[in-house]
Amino acid sequence: xxxxxxxxxxxxxxxxxxVKIECRSLDFQATTMFWYRQFPKKSLMLMATSNEGSKxxxxxxxxxxxxxxxxxxxxxxxxxxxxxxxxDSSFYxxxxxxxxxxxxxxxxxxxxTRLTVV
Amino acid sequence: xxxxxQPPSMDCAEGRAANLPCNHSTISGNEYVYWxxxxxxxxxxxIIHGLKNNETNEMASLIITEDRKSSTLILPHATLRDTAxxxxxxxxxxxxxxxxxxxxxxxxxVQP
Numbered sequence: 001x002x003x004x005x006x007x008x009x010x011x012x013x014x015x016x017x018x019v020k021i022e023c024r025s026l027d028f029q030a031t032t033m034f035w036y037r038q039f040p041k042k043s044l045m046l047m048a049t050s051n052e053g054s055k056x057x058x059x060x061x062x063x064x065x066x067x068x069x070x071x072x073x074x075x076x077x078x079x080x081x082x083x084x085x086x087x088d089s090s091f092y093x094x095x096x097x098x099x100x101x102x103x104x105x106x107x108x109x110x111x112x113t114r115l116t117v118v
Numbered sequence: 119x120x121x122x123x124q125p126p127s128m129d130c131a132e133g134r135a136a137n138l139p140c141n142h143s144t145i146s147g148n149e150y151v152y153w154x155x156x157x158x159x160x161x162x163x164x165i166i167h168g169l170k171n172n173e174t175n176e177m178a179s180l181i182i183t184e185d186r187k188s189s190t191l192i193l194p195h196a197t198l199r200d201t202a203x204x205x206x207x208x209x210x211x212x213x214x215x216x217x218x219x220x221x222x223x224x225x226x227x228v229q230p
Binding site: 004006034036043044045046049091093095097107108109110111112114 | 156159160161162163164205216217218219220221222223
């Protein structure tokens, strides 16, 4: 089946530094990737959608200059949290889809990245 | 876009069937119902999806009412490993991306 690998699984960084999270589709080409954020005991909140080779589309309220998303190839998308602050500490999850515009298309999720900013 | 309503939590005895309800009364004709689950501190896992017919796979069964305003996910023989948050999602229309928007889900606790 489709597999999405997300790294790192955990990261601790100092306030003011930047952190990059990678999301790779291992056995399929992901035309679209999604990035979610999840706070403790809360549901997943969609942050942005990226299509390979084009700029990401951010959800309302998500700062695009703070959360940089790159989807340069069909198998890799990255999320960079720039100038991280303690309030950015969260569980970040990526998802990849192999098909455009089809309701039946499946979504495969990565295992998530626990970011702690100290 | 159709929204879903699920009970916040449910308990189920190990070995028994778990029946998780979902209301989606504003669903439109070509929107699908998807079910995902999230075990603590992991990424969501796809379970099943359907349009209007009942569906079954190795994980679960999905029963959709004739008017499509509600559905039930059935785990036939729940195990402790099925303890998770279960999300019922109606596939959002619009654009080229068909985003998955998660609601609050149902925390299913399988008891020994």
